[in-house]
Structure formats: structure tokens, C-alpha cells
Amino acid sequence: MTRHPRGALFATSTMTGFGIATWVTRTPAIRDELGASIEAMGLVLLGLSIGSMIGILGAGALVRRLGTRPLILLGGALPVVGMVLVALLAPAQVLAGVWAGLFLIGFGSGVAEIGLNVEAAAVERHIGRPVVPVLHACFSLGTVVGGVVGIAMTAARTPVLVHLLVGAAVMAALAAFAALNLQPLPRATAQTDGADAEDATGASRVTTATRRSVITVQLALIAVITLAMAFAEGAASDWLPLLMTTDHDAPEAVGSLVFTGFALAMLIGRSAGTPLVTRLGRGPVVRLCAAVGGIGVLLVVVSPSPVVTAIAAAVWGLGIALGFPLAISAAGDHPTDGDRRVSVVATAGYIAFLVGPPLLGFVGEHLGLQAAMLVPLVLLVAAFVVAPAARDSHDVDVRRTVST
Numbered sequence: 001m002t003r004h005p006r007g008a009l010f011a012t013s014t015m016t017g018f019g020i021a022t023w024v025t026r027t028p029a030i031r032d033e034l035g036a037s038i039e040a041m042g043l044v045l046l047g048l049s050i051g052s053m054i055g056i057l058g059a060g061a062l063v064r065r066l067g068t069r070p071l072i073l074l075g076g077a078l079p080v081v082g083m084v085l086v087a088l089l090a091p092a093q094v095l096a097g098v099w100a101g102l103f104l105i106g107f108g109s110g111v112a113e114i115g116l117n118v119e120a121a122a123v124e125r126h127i128g129r130p131v132v133p134v135l136h137a138c139f140s141l142g143t144v145v146g147g148v149v150g151i152a153m154t155a156a157r158t159p160v161l162v163h164l165l166v167g168a169a170v171m172a173a174l175a176a177f178a179a180l181n182l183q184p185l186p187r188a189t190a191q192t193d194g195a196d197a198e199d200a201t202g203a204s205r206v207t208t209a210t211r212r213s214v215i216t217v218q219l220a221l222i223a224v225i226t227l228a229m230a231f232a233e234g235a236a237s238d239w240l241p242l243l244m245t246t247d248h249d250a251p252e253a254v255g256s257l258v259f260t261g262f263a264l265a266m267l268i269g270r271s272a273g274t275p276l277v278t279r280l281g282r283g284p285v286v287r288l289c290a291a292v293g294g295i296g297v298l299l300v301v302v303s304p305s306p307v308v309t310a311i312a313a314a315v316w317g318l319g320i321a322l323g324f325p326l327a328i329s330a331a332g333d334h335p336t337d338g339d340r341r342v343s344v345v346a347t348a349g350y351i352a353f354l355v356g357p358p359l360l361g362f363v364g365e366h367l368g369l370q371a372a373m374l375v376p377l378v379l380l381v382a383a384f385v386v387a388p389a390a391r392d393s394h395d396v397d398v399r400r401t402v403s404t
Contacts, residue, residue, distance in 0.1 A: 008182040015174035017142025022167035025150025042361025047099035048106040055110025068115040075112020076175030087164030121332030137270035147260030221389030226349030228383035229323035232376040238357035243369040262317040269321025283391025290384035293319030330390040
């Protein structure tokens with residue numbers, strides 16, 4: 001596995017983050033152009049969620065049948081087309097067209113994200129160095145860059161049409177780079193490395209039924225972590241700008257700035273957190289992520305001012321930064337079933353990431369967006385409780401169970 005193929009994975013992840021930030025920073029302007037209420041915006045966002053759910057739920061079978069490359073390539077092309085549709089149809093007040101554009105963005109991103117995480121986990125096992133946290137750091141990098149561009153475009157009163165078309169051009173360039181350099185790791189190598197090591201030691205194996213029962217318990221607990229972390233990230237990504245403009249009467253540019261601060265905190269946490277994982281282990285760091293992230297969300301809920309909310313959003317982003325990628329690494333750290341496990345927990349996470357925001361829209365319509373953030377807070381508490389499922393020693397115990 002050479003640097004350029006890994007770069008293809010990172011470029012696709014960066015593109016996804018950039019695309020989401022491009023959309024999120026202009027949600028208040030798009031809402032105004034569409035003349036939509038909070039509840040109506042929740043319905044528009046449902047296009048993104050339905051597309052993503054279809055893509056995510058079908059991605060596991062597609063990975064097993066086709067491998068990861070077609071999914072990643074599809075995930076590079078469709079979001080570009082979807083962004084162009086949103087750019088052209090939002091100013092024309094065609095809600096159905098914007099819904100369709102978000103559907104394409106969601107479907108493409110859904111299949112790509114599963115493919116990216118499966119491939120990155122396989123590469124991580126193969127080369128013995130962190131890859132999944134870097135992959136998600138690239139996503140955060142994309143959101144930060146997209147957020148900064150969004151702030152500049154918003155401050156300059158750039159029309160939504162121009163902004164989103166520029167964003168689509170950047171996304172297309174990153175997708176083209178990925179298509180030219182993507183060379184996935186052969187699945188046979190990724191899946192048999194651990195098994196070969198066990199065979200070399202002469203270790204025996206338990207029955208398939210026993211192995212599956214052990215894996216299922218661990219996967220269920222890791223899936224809770226991915227669901228909570230992804231829900232919290234999706235809630236911030238889609239609703240922080242609107243929360244600032246509706247609950248705090250802040251200008252649109254301030255809403256974009258708060259979201260960008262959240263994304264920057266995510267980038268810092270994912271880029272600088274690897275030594276902490278090496279020192280403390282996955283489980284303790286996941287618990288720390290849930291605790292700090294929960295504190296940030298709670299502060300957003302009770303915040304009396306835009307300044308406090310901005311600080312709380314940064315704490316929120318810094319706290320949950322490593323939670324999702326560490327859960328993916330925990331799922332993939334298995335001698336024989338890494339790809340299947342990653343597909344399962346990533347699916348749970350991305351469903352939460354994309355279904356959660358529309359749900360919060362309905363809650364926010366009746367209780368306010370600040371109160372709606374109690375939902376991700378409860379989920380982060382659950383992640384705090386089950387965090388030991390991601391610990392390194394737990395993975396060792398699973399291997400020992402399989403080999404006895």
C-alpha cells in the first residue's frame with residue numbers, strides 16, 4: 001500500500017467534509033430562499049437522510065460483492081451532481097429539486113463512507129499504523145476549509161448559486177484525484193493476516209457459533225458508541241448555525257463561524273489525539289470523549305448567550321473528535337472478521353449521523369433547538385457507560401476466546 005492510494009482515501013474523505021460544510025454554512029440562506037420553517041427544513045434534510053440510509057444499508061452487501069473501489073468512486077461522483085442540483089434549484093425555490101440533490105449527496109456519501117472505513121481499517125491492520133483517525137481527521141479538515149470558505153462567502157453576501165457551484169468544482173477535483181490513485185488493499189490479504197498468524201502458532205479454534213456470539217456482544221456495544229458519537233456530530237453539523245440564528249438571534253455569519261469552530265475543534269482532536277490513545281488505550285479515551293463531549297452539549301443546552309454557545313460548541317467538537325474513529329478501529333481489530341465488523345458498526349453510526357438531524361428538527365420546532373440537544377446528550381451518556389467495549393485488552397480477550 002503506497003502513499004498515493006492512501007491519499008485517495010484521504011482525498012475522498014476531505015471531499016465529503018468539504019461538501020457538508022459548504023451545505024451547512026448556507027443552510028440559513030437556503031432556508032430563507034426556500035421560505036421554509038424549521039419543520040420544513042427538517043423535511044428537506046430528510047432527502048439527505050433517506051439517500052444516505054439507502055446507500056449505507058446497501059453498502060455492506062456491495063462491499064462483499066464488488067469490493068470497496070466502486071463504492072468510493074460512486075461516492076466521489078454523486079455528491080458533486082447533488083451539490084450542483086441544490087445550487088441551481090434552491091434559488092428557484094424548488095423544494096423537491098433540493099430534496100433530490102440532497103438525496104444524491106446522501107446516497108453517494110453513504111456508500112463511500114462505508115467503503116472508506118472498511119478500506120482504512122484493512123490498511124490499518126495491514127501496515128500497523130493509525131489510518132482510521134487520519135481518515136476522519138481529513139473529513140474534519142474538509143469541514144474546516146469548507147466552513148472558512150462558507151464564512152467568507154456569507155460575509156461577502158455571495159449568492160448561494162455561486163457558492164455551491166464553486167464548492168462542487170472543488171469536490172470534483174478531489175474526486176478526480178481519488179479516482180486516479182485509488183488501489184484498494186486485496187481483501188484476501190486484509191482478512192487472512194490475523195488468521196495466518198494464529199495458524200502459525202498451532203492454536204485451535206472454537207466453533208463458529210461460539211465465535212459469532214462473542215463478536216455480536218462486542219459489536220452491539222461498539223455500535224452504541226458509534227451511534228452516539230455520530231448522532232452528536234450530525235446534530236452539530238446540521239443545526240448549530242440555525243441554533244445560533246433562531247435561539248440566539250445571531251447574524252448568519254456568526255452561525256457559520258460557530259460551526260467552523262466546532263469543525264476546527266474536531267480537526268484538532270483527531271490530529272493531536274493519537275498519542276493520548278497510545279498512552280491510555282482506546283477504551284479510556286472513548287470514555288473521555290463521551291464525557292467532554294457531553295459537557296459541551298450540556299453547556300449548549302443551558303447557554304444564555306451566543307458567546308457561551310460558541311465556546312461550548314468547541315468543547316463539544318473537541319470531546320467527540322476521536323470517538324467514532326476509535327470505535328471503527330476497535331471493530332476492525334479482529335483477526336478474521338474485521339471487514340464485516342467495520343461495516344456493521346459504521347452502518348449504525350452513519351444512520352445516526354444522518355437520521356438524527358431531521359429528528360431534532362421536529363423536536364426543535366416544538367421545544368427549541370437548545371432543548372432538542374438533550375437527545376445527543378443522553379446518547380453520549382450511554383457511550384460513556386459502554387466505552388470499555390472499545391478497549392484494546394477487550395480485543396485481545398476476543399482473540400484469546402476465538403483461539404481456545
